Amino acid sequence: MGNPRMRLYVLGPAFGLPSIDADCIAAVVAVKQHCLNKNASWTLLPSHQDESLPRLYDDGEEIVGLRAIVAHLHLCDILSAGQRADLSRYD
Numbered sequence: 001m002g003n004p005r006m007r008l009y010v011l012g013p014a015f016g017l018p019s020i021d022a023d024c025i026a027a028v029v030a031v032k033q034h035c036l037n038k039n040a041s042w043t044l045l046p047s048h049q050d051e052s053l054p055r056l057y058d059d060g061e062e063i064v065g066l067r068a069i070v071a072h073l074h075l076c077d078i079l080s081a082g083q084r085a086d087l088s089r090y091d
Contacts (some may be wrong), residue, residue, distance in 0.1 A: 005040055006035065006057065008031050010024035010044065010047065013046055016043060019054075024053055027069050032070065
């Protein structure tokens with residue numbers, strides 16, 4: 001499949017989870033689901049730096065924050081009303 005098109009940076013893993021941050025875990029699930037549906041590759045990269053996370057790079061484009069990542073992946077249209085309401089708290 002070549003190099004992954006998407007790279008997702010999250011606050012480092014702990015306790016068997018991909019991240020210790022709820023937004024980062026949600027971003028992992030969103031990117032994983034998106035790539036599964038599109039048969040695309042991606043890579044998860046832990047970060048321990050003081051930067052805005054989660055951070056997604058998609059074909060050179062930088063997308064920062066859970067809400068922006070979900071919008072970029074066009075997942076809003078498949079979320080339930082309750083899920084969209086939960087996501088709206090990130091405005």
